[in-house]
Amino acid sequence: MTTASDNATRAGYFGPYGGQYVPETLMAALEQLSAEYDKAMGDPGFRGDLDRCYREIAGRPSELYFCRRLTEALGGAKIYLKREDMNHTGAHKINNTLGQALLTLRMGKKRVIAETGAGQHGVATAMAAAVFGLDCDVYMGTEDIRRQSLNVFRMRLMGARVIGVSSGQCTLKDALNEAMRDWMGSVEHTHYIIGTVAGPHPFPAMVREFQSCIGREARKQMLSAEGRLPDLIVACVGGGSNAAGIFAPMIADASVRMIGVEAGGRSLNLGDHAASLSLGRPGVLHGSLSYILQDADGQTADVHSVSAGLDYPGVGPELAYWKDIGRVGYTTCGDDEAIDAVVTLSRAEGIIPALESAHAVAEAIKQAPKMKKGQILLVNLSGRGDKDCNEIASILERKGVKI
Amino acid sequence: MNDLKTNRLVQAFAELRAAGKKTLVPFLTAGYPDLAGTRAMLEDFEARGVRVAELGIPFSDPIADGPVIQSSYTEVLASGQRTDQVLEMVREYREGGGKLGLAAMVSYSIVFRHGVQRFLDQCSQAGVDAVLIPDLPLNEAGEVEKLARSRGLANVMLIAPTTQPPRRLEIARHSTGFVYYVSIAGITGERDRLSEATLAAVAELRTHVDLPICVGFGVSNPATVAEVCRVADGAIVGSAIVHRIQQHKDLPPAELAARIGAFVSELLAPVL
Ligand SMILES: Cc1ncc(COP(=O)(O)O)c(C=O)c1O
Numbered sequence: 001m002t003t004a005s006d007n008a009t010r011a012g013y014f015g016p017y018g019g020q021y022v023p024e025t026l027m028a029a030l031e032q033l034s035a036e037y038d039k040a041m042g043d044p045g046f047r048g049d050l051d052r053c054y055r056e057i058a059g060r061p062s063e064l065y066f067c068r069r070l071t072e073a074l075g076g077a078k079i080y081l082k083r084e085d086m087n088h089t090g091a092h093k094i095n096n097t098l099g100q101a102l103l104t105l106r107m108g109k110k111r112v113i114a115e116t117g118a119g120q121h122g123v124a125t126a127m128a129a130a131v132f133g134l135d136c137d138v139y140m141g142t143e144d145i146r147r148q149s150l151n152v153f154r155m156r157l158m159g160a161r162v163i164g165v166s167s168g169q170c171t172l173k174d175a176l177n178e179a180m181r182d183w184m185g186s187v188e189h190t191h192y193i194i195g196t197v198a199g200p201h202p203f204p205a206m207v208r209e210f211q212s213c214i215g216r217e218a219r220k221q222m223l224s225a226e227g228r229l230p231d232l233i234v235a236c237v238g239g240g241s242n243a244a245g246i247f248a249p250m251i252a253d254a255s256v257r258m259i260g261v262e263a264g265g266r267s268l269n270l271g272d273h274a275a276s277l278s279l280g281r282p283g284v285l286h287g288s289l290s291y292i293l294q295d296a297d298g299q300t301a302d303v304h305s306v307s308a309g310l311d312y313p314g315v316g317p318e319l320a321y322w323k324d325i326g327r328v329g330y331t332t333c334g335d336d337e338a339i340d341a342v343v344t345l346s347r348a349e350g351i352i353p354a355l356e357s358a359h360a361v362a363e364a365i366k367q368a369p370k371m372k373k374g375q376i377l378l379v380n381l382s383g384r385g386d387k388d389c390n391e392i393a394s395i396l397e398r399k400g401v402k403i
Numbered sequence: 404m405n406d407l408k409t410n411r412l413v414q415a416f417a418e419l420r421a422a423g424k425k426t427l428v429p430f431l432t433a434g435y436p437d438l439a440g441t442r443a444m445l446e447d448f449e450a451r452g453v454r455v456a457e458l459g460i461p462f463s464d465p466i467a468d469g470p471v472i473q474s475s476y477t478e479v480l481a482s483g484q485r486t487d488q489v490l491e492m493v494r495e496y497r498e499g500g501g502k503l504g505l506a507a508m509v510s511y512s513i514v515f516r517h518g519v520q521r522f523l524d525q526c527s528q529a530g531v532d533a534v535l536i537p538d539l540p541l542n543e544a545g546e547v548e549k550l551a552r553s554r555g556l557a558n559v560m561l562i563a564p565t566t567q568p569p570r571r572l573e574i575a576r577h578s579t580g581f582v583y584y585v586s587i588a589g590i591t592g593e594r595d596r597l598s599e600a601t602l603a604a605v606a607e608l609r610t611h612v613d614l615p616i617c618v619g620f621g622v623s624n625p626a627t628v629a630e631v632c633r634v635a636d637g638a639i640v641g642s643a644i645v646h647r648i649q650q651h652k653d654l655p656p657a658e659l660a661a662r663i664g665a666f667v668s669e670l671l672a673p674v675l
Contacts, residue, residue: 024541284512284515285512
């Protein structure tokens with residue numbers, strides 16, 4: 001097995017994790033992307049463009065919001081939300097698609113493709129494609145097309161083509177496979193906007209960087225609101241982009257504890273959840289070495305989550321590294337707890353969270369009462385729940401809960 | 404077997420070259436429609452004059468493969484078959500006297516999970532001659548290259564149309580057994596003809612590289628086999644064969660092998 005020391009200093013690796021496990025056909029494009037990304041990050045013009053996009057298109061900075069009633073009800077730490085749900089298009093995904101769309105223009109490519117689970121990354125890609133006049137195809141599992149139909153309509157309205165994928169479990173992993181296959185044949189004129197901190201180098205580092213505006217802002221906002229950093233940050237983890245975005249800028253602040261919340265699904269038996277970090281082991285999927293859920297032969301396992309955006313058997317390599325070095329703790333939240341958290345936050349604060357983000361909220365509800373009154377708990381509210389309303393309504397109805 | 408010189412696949416190409424011959428490399432999804440069928444087809448191919456074959460080890464997420472090979476993988480995995488059974492079939496094929504040079508195409512996801520050393524040991528003990536890991540590009544292949552070589556296994560690497568010329572030569576230098584030229588930027592599948600650019604690129608590569616060159620992805624009929632073999636040492640045909648297996652998979656094993664064998668004979672005709 002490859003050891004940590006073998007890979008620790010190689011570009012594109014986080015400890016032993018990361019790399020570029022992709023067909024040779026894609027290597028030239030990854031190299032081109034790496035070079036363009038490095039050049040762009042050293043170019044004040046690019047950074048200026050990106051900042052302007054963040055401000056004028058995404059509506060950044062997103063607010064830091066103190067949950068007064070939820071805090072009082074739980075009787076522990078002060079709970080703050082980083083309001084990524086207030087961004088244009090409704091989630092943190094836009095931070096990344098704006099960055100990658102600007103890179104697409106710089107590379108002279110005319111078409112973008114994306115995979116999407118919850119549809120938020122698809123919507124954010126379709127939006128960026130509309131803004132910059134790019135052709136846009138989005139791959140989406142047919143099960144996700146069913147449960148996130150509002151987002152399918154939004155993508156189409158903005159001019160993107162949504163291509164249903166009905167292989168495997170018809171969810172996020174399968175959409176990613178199909179987007180990769182498209183890219184294999186279109187790589188010369190198409191950029192693939194991966195929606196999370198997974199995939200081959202340079203995607204994990206690049207997407208983390210584009211999402212780091214979340215943590216940079218939150219750090220400043222916390223200091224001005226409370227004069228200090230939070231004691232605990234909680235974020236949900238699908239591929240890991242909203243978590244990496246809020247964690248990375250405070251990872252060097254040793255006093256800040258961090259918890260990533262994975263989808264606990266129906267149960268913790270293989271096939272019933274999507275908790276790759278909590279319950280998986282190191283393996284290779286979709287271009288990088290990280291924690292994944294697979295069988296003893298290396299075949300990817302089935303996964304399940306009520307939340308389409310967390311329903312993925314892999315996770316970004318940097319989050320795997322943070323696990324191994326003990327910097328970030330990971331836990332799970334089941335489907336039912338997530339649904340309960342949607343109801344709780346909606347009633348306490350008038351904020352309907354996305355099902356993905358509700359996993360983080362549920363963990364905060366567990367942690368806050370265990371913390372001291374003056375302590376601070378920051379939750380990354382990665383997205384809003386409008387897209388989930390039909391799904392939540394039918395789940396609540398099945399459970400006999402009256403709204 | 405722990406020396407590349409005595410490797411069956413390496414020897415097969417050496418003998419072909421000495422005889423001034425080119426070859427067809429048929430691809431089979433291992434275990435499709437079942438392992439007995441795969442073994443029967445390998446034996447049938449050998450009797451028809453095939454020297455080297457490629458065995459695709461089913462994987463749940465083959466991103467370089469088109470719908471035909473993908474769906475064969477999905478079906479095999481749904482039956483419960485896993486990699487250990489494929490290697491067991493290869494062992495039995497060898498015990499039965501099978502002499503084809505066999506290249507196992509396998510995802511690095513599988514190799515890594517089994518453990519690189521352990522997997523390569525298992526391959527060489529079973530009688531596999533080469534591994535071909537399509538999702539392990541040059542930059543990541545160092546460990547496999549070293550461990551395969553020390554076991555007398557060839558490590559076949561791929562060159563794509565998008566690969567820049569200096570990197571092509573570097574890949575060819577690190578590849579053993581043969582080097583696989585991917586004829587199109589894209590996924591596996593049947594195509595009617597190859598572009599002039601592909602043939603020219605292979606001819607150019609030929610002038611720098613002594614290692615056998617085989618061309619695959621999209622080669623699907625006798626005419627393209629003939630075209631490829633004007634410039635390369637071998638033509639790899641995958642989806643066109645697997646597609647026919649799919650159409651006839653309900654036939655009894657012997658009849659299926661005969662049917663597929665007849666198609667392989669057509670493909671072989673230009674190079675025999
Ligand atoms: C609102 C929201 N939060 C979280 C996620 C999970 O992705 P990641 O872990 O990359 O943040 C998604 C993905 O679709 C999402 O839409």
